[in-house]
Amino acid sequence: MPVFLDATSADFEVEFTKLLNAKREDSPDVDAVVADIIADVRARGDQAVIDLTAKFDRLTLTADTLRITDDEIAAAIAQVSTEDRTALELAAARIRAYHARQLPQDEQWTDEAGATLGWRWGAVSAAGLYVPGGLASYPSSVLMNAIPAKVAGVGRLAMVVPTPDGVLNPLVLLAAQISGVDEVYRIGGAQAVAALAYGTDTIAPVDKITGPGNAFVAAAKRRVFGKVGIDMIAGPSEILVVADGDNDPEWIALDLLSQAEHDESAQSLLITTDAAFGQAVADAVEKQLETLQRAHIAGPSWRDFGAIITVPDLATAAALTDRIAPEHLELCVGDPEALSKNISHAGAIFLGQWTPEAIGDYVGGPNHVLPTARSARFSSGLSVLDFMKRTTIARMTPEALRAIGPAAERLATSESLEAHGLSVTARLKKLND
């Protein structure tokens, strides 16, 4: 059973703080192993990647077979059913339409001093997408990472996906094709991250690496950060549902379980103004767990990290929500828009009972790569901006320099940076000659 809390009880603050601080993930310390793998790939390039793939994926490759060919991709994709393809294409179109609206504007203006100022956005030239192998190899994640990159204008998008024992995942390859991925390599682990960051004879280096992965992949991304850009390191998934009593307990139970089934470390929380409804949801969860295919995962997650919190009113719900800063937030209340305006910290908000979080995982349009572990306090989900960067622009006229240059000279002097000041002084002198 999950923990039941009541926001009006004397020990609530202690219990709620305990819930917030619960450590849900033990990251194994693989940093030394990963450091060796990266050093090996930097030193031996393709051959290191080939040797490590033989060791970890039981797959013998050569430099010529690291890349999955277009013919192989076409043959794999031919196995995909029409229904799956249609669903994936609908998802891709909706994700593309949403992300296209995120494209930022360049700006340029001339101010009253005569200075022309502005900025210009540009895409990262080359990006790498890590896709896990095996059970966590999700075509939807390929769409969610690759489409924003291509909408941003990334010229070269290289994907790596391990294929243990050589088995290709047709839906993952179809998602890559639909998204416009340019190159696919059948490699994974820290060696794939190292190959993307530093390049090998066969794999050209990229500038940014995104995508989920296991502890080795996460450690490798941390290590190559600086040499290339990376996205956030995702923790276990979370959902918070805020619901009044006017909901179907079964729907809410399934929404909670759709996070719990991801991972034994996932967390599903319910805040409700109706204690009896909370109990009904708990009962509905137990009933679903009797038959759910992934009950062996969802059960432990719900038991160990789930919670049902009863609150006296929605204002309390909003305040607790901000302290949780959930990755996914469902607002199943009479006026979800109004409640959402009182909440500052959440990765994604799903408004009303007709918007199950699973819609957002696949076909809603917004990205499903979202900040976990309370990081919605300071970070955002993946977007087109993650594949772009901004260059600031400034142009002074002689008049503009005459107007604002003396202040720069003064500040340079106060910071004892003489050459800074002289670079302005020399120009002002010419103007005054």
Place this chain on the structure above:
Amino acid sequence: MPVFLDATSADFEVEFTKLLNAKREDSPDVDAVVADIIADVRARGDQAVIDLTAKFDRLTLTADTLRITDDEIAAAIAQVSTEDRTALELAAARIRAYHARQLPQDEQWTDEAGATLGWRWGAVSAAGLYVPGGLASYPSSVLMNAIPAKVAGVGRLAMVVPTPDGVLNPLVLLAAQISGVDEVYRIGGAQAVAALAYGTDTIAPVDKITGPGNAFVAAAKRRVFGKVGIDMIAGPSEILVVADGDNDPEWIALDLLSQAEHDESAQSLLITTDAAFGQAVADAVEKQLETLQRAHIAGPSWRDFGAIITVPDLATAAALTDRIAPEHLELCVGDPEALSKNISHAGAIFLGQWTPEAIGDYVGGPNHVLPTARSARFSSGLSVLDFMKRTTIARMTPEALRAIGPAAERLATSESLEAHGLSVTARLKKLND
């Protein structure tokens, strides 16, 4: 003397690659020390900070004197000259005006399926600003970090600045006041970063930490990343000037020296279409170094990492510039706008000979916290967005769910995530009842 390269020579590619890969910074490995300091602050809070400040800054504090009081700030600021205050206020006004234009827009729309989608931007609730002590304690950096945070809408901005032997820096405190900093603590080092990230009895925790610092501060920021957000870890400063022969060699020499004087590891590069002009700049640098106050810093930087590269044309200059991806880029050519359009990777561009980079350090308006070490390929300078985060919004109507829900069910099934699918199925069933 710096290295002289000619883009048309046979060994250019080898020499240029060597220049690109030159290791300019040896970061001492202070990670173990920093881990201990952070653990100490987490365990003992204020008392650990007090003990470490006594040890490193030779300053005896109590919990009551960690914070610099408003009266102390007022007394220190009273020492600032009118000229310095006026210059700082001009800089602040221009930085504020530039950054105000970066405030992003919320969006919301309803698509043809009937789904209401969008996003909402919000500010980080609390941010911490690290300001180095001693020689690198720059009031301009206070403005450049604090003003974007306040423009973003950060409610609580806490600044930490070590005051070795108890000496306050009046201009730094004035910059904090002008920028709207809410709290100032006289602490520094890894202990200050730990206090901001985890909080103590006296210092409430923040959500994001920005600002430059030494190796201990950088290591501490890396360690607390995840618990809080951080800005980039800045490397030594760089400038690339692209100039034709129609420039004053002395101006360009001073621009190059204004980076070189920051740090012996700084790098100043000149690309020119005119070999004789390149030599004239080299001569002008040597002449300036005879009298420059910081010649002991600028000289080694120029000698060890400076370079003058002669190119046959501006197209070659643009191509090399993208490979360098410089932090600061000056385009001192006849049509700098045209040249800038051929360049993809630079932190900040200064157009034309009347725009010395030093203007951007102080009063131009754009931020002077910029990506170093070629990271302009994938990252941007500090901006208002660094203190904001985006929450995505989705609302389905029953009709919208009927339209796109089946695709979500299909994809959930293909990913073996049964509860995801069932959360949609249960709702569609109700619609079809």
